[in-house]
Amino acid sequence: MPNRKRLSPDESRAAAIAAARDLLREQGVAAITLKAVGGRVGRTHANLLHHFGSVAGLHRALADDIAHSVADSIVAAIGRMRRGQGRLKDVIEGMFDAFRTEKVGELIAWVAMTGQREALDPLVDAIAEVVRDISAPGDERPLDRATLGLVLLAVGDSLAGEEVARACGLPATAARDIAVQQVIAVLAGRPVIG
Structure with missing residues (x-):
C-alpha cells in the first residue's frame, strides 16, 4: 500500500x-x-x-460547510450593494447561483427525505445569521419575510427550477425575476399577490 x-x-x-x-x-x-x-x-x-x-454526520458537516460559504457570499454581496457596488438583483442572482452550483436544494431534499433533519441546523443557523447581518439597527423592513421567500424560491429553483420554468414556457431565470419582484414588494410593505 x-x-x-x-x-x-x-x-x-x-x-x-x-x-x-x-x-x-x-x-x-x-x-x-x-x-x-x-x-x-x-x-x-x-x-x-x-x-x-456516520454518513449522516458527513452530510451534516457538508451542509455546515455549504451553508457557511453560501451565507458568506450573500453577506459579501449585500455589503457590496450597501457600498453602491451592486444592486439587489445582483444579491439575489448571486444567491440563486450559489444554491444551484452547490446543489443546496438537492442536499436539503435528501436530508429531509432520509429523516436527518438535524443536519439542516447549520443551514438554519446560517440563514438566521444572514438575517441578523443584513438587519441594520432601527430597520423596520420585514427582512425576515423577504429572506424566507427568497430562500424557499432559491431552494426550489436549485432543485428543479429549469425544468419547471421550461414546463411553464418561461426562461430558466424566471424564478430569479419573480424573487426580485417579491423581495422588493415585501421590503416596501406591498402585498406580493394582489
Whole structure:
C-alpha cells in the first residue's frame, strides 16, 4: 500500500468535506458515501467514521460547510450593494447561483427525505445569521419575510427550477425575476399577490 500523507484531524475532515462537496456537484447527493469520499481522499471507511460518526454526520458537516460559504457570499454581496457596488438583483442572482452550483436544494431534499433533519441546523443557523447581518439597527423592513421567500424560491429553483420554468414556457431565470419582484414588494410593505 502506498504511503499516505499524514494529515491532522482538521486537515483530514476538511479533505473529506471537500471531496463530498465535489461528489455532490458532480454526481448528486446519493453519491456521497463514506466509501466514495474515502476513495477520493485516500482514507478508509473506519477513518471517516472516526471523524464523522456516520454518513449522516458527513452530510451534516457538508451542509455546515455549504451553508457557511453560501451565507458568506450573500453577506459579501449585500455589503457590496450597501457600498453602491451592486444592486439587489445582483444579491439575489448571486444567491440563486450559489444554491444551484452547490446543489443546496438537492442536499436539503435528501436530508429531509432520509429523516436527518438535524443536519439542516447549520443551514438554519446560517440563514438566521444572514438575517441578523443584513438587519441594520432601527430597520423596520420585514427582512425576515423577504429572506424566507427568497430562500424557499432559491431552494426550489436549485432543485428543479429549469425544468419547471421550461414546463411553464418561461426562461430558466424566471424564478430569479419573480424573487426580485417579491423581495422588493415585501421590503416596501406591498402585498406580493394582489
